[in-house]
Amino acid sequence: MMSDWIHRKKTKPINVGEVLVGGDNPISVQSMTNTNTCDVMSTVKQINLLKAAGADIVRVSVPGFDEASAFKEIRNAVNIPLVADIHFDYKIALEVADTADCLRINPGNIGKESKVQEVISAANHNNIPIRVGVNAGSLEKDLQKKYGEPNADALVESALRHVEILDKYNFENYKMSLKASNIEMTVEAYRKISNIISQPLHLGITEAGSFRAGTVKSSIGVGMLLSEGIGDTIRISLASDPVDEIKVGWDILKSLNIRSRGVKIIACPSCSRQNFNVIDVVNELEDRFEDISEDIEVAIIGCYVNGPGESKAADIGITGANPNNLLYVDGSPDKKISNDNLVQEIEEKVREKLSLRNSKNIIARS
Secondary structure (H helix, E strand, C coil): CCCCCCCCCCCCCCEECCCECCCCCCCEEEECCCCCCCHHHHHHHHHHEEEEEEECCEECCCCCCHHHHHHHHHHHHCCCCCCEEECHHHHHHHHCCCCCCCCCCHHHHCHHHHHHHHHHHHHHCCCCCCCEEEHHCCCCCCHHHHHHHCCCCHHHHHHHHHHHHHHCCCCCCCEEECCCCCCCHHHHHHHHHCCCCCCCCCCCCCCCEEEEEEECCCHHHHHHHCCCCCCEEEEECEECCCCHHHHHHHHHHCCCCCCCCCCCECCCCCCCCCCCHHHHHHHHHHCCCCCCCHHHHHEEECCCCCCHHHHHHHHHHCCCCCCCEEEEEECCCEECCCCHHHHHHHHHHHHHHHHHHHHHHHHHHC
């Protein structure tokens, strides 16, 4: 599912475990665990929650050798590609290269070329990619001095230094990120690097902030780039539950008609004309639909101004009316529903439609 108005740049696809990133492959959604990596049970639990929420790839911080040992246990306990996040000590990357599905290293703190070369050799030996992650907050000291403060050119120069090393050792199995907490800087850096390299780009506004503020910043920055056809995988960095990062990531993709998962609710903002409490209905339905991963569009419109039009365009729609609301299925009026049983009736109709759709798909495949 890709918008006709978005012309995505073709990049060289890489494998992160079983997930293909780049090329014509779907834009993948990532998050990162925030548990203590040495707490294997808690980390595995969080990874499984992220997967259930729709994560395609999960990144795990591996700051030391104890965490590297735990990472190996974690990898064996989950069924989703894991990226090992490495900073400062390249030897930790060598330790987990036989287990990770991707190695993330930071040019600003990983060290000299000889260390990067060893990481490249380990990645080559284990046939896994590297993610070169440039951050405005951890640029090399000489670049900080040269530019005075982080900017897009500094991010790109840092990235290209690393690309030069990768090219020197004929290593093309990598993806790139250039992140800042500033939207303008991030967008400009990605635009520039996109015109220089053909490898996949990992998008994100780093340290975006709290759930609300970070969602707004990420939606603007990541949304701008995706709408320009830039980006192959995304991570929404929020000071919130990592599951929220996955939900917001999917909402961005769904809003741009790039990729869809689960129930897409179209809802009016509500006003005094509403014939039922739209906000309460939408919130309760979102909670009830958490387990649904199939694509379906549901319109919740409180009155008869826009209700019929939106309801007819959705798979399932409800239009507020007095004395009874009107339920639409596949664009046609289905039945009238009172406010008393509104949420339950909508949920039942959505699940009934999905069950019927799945049954038809099974018959078609048999």
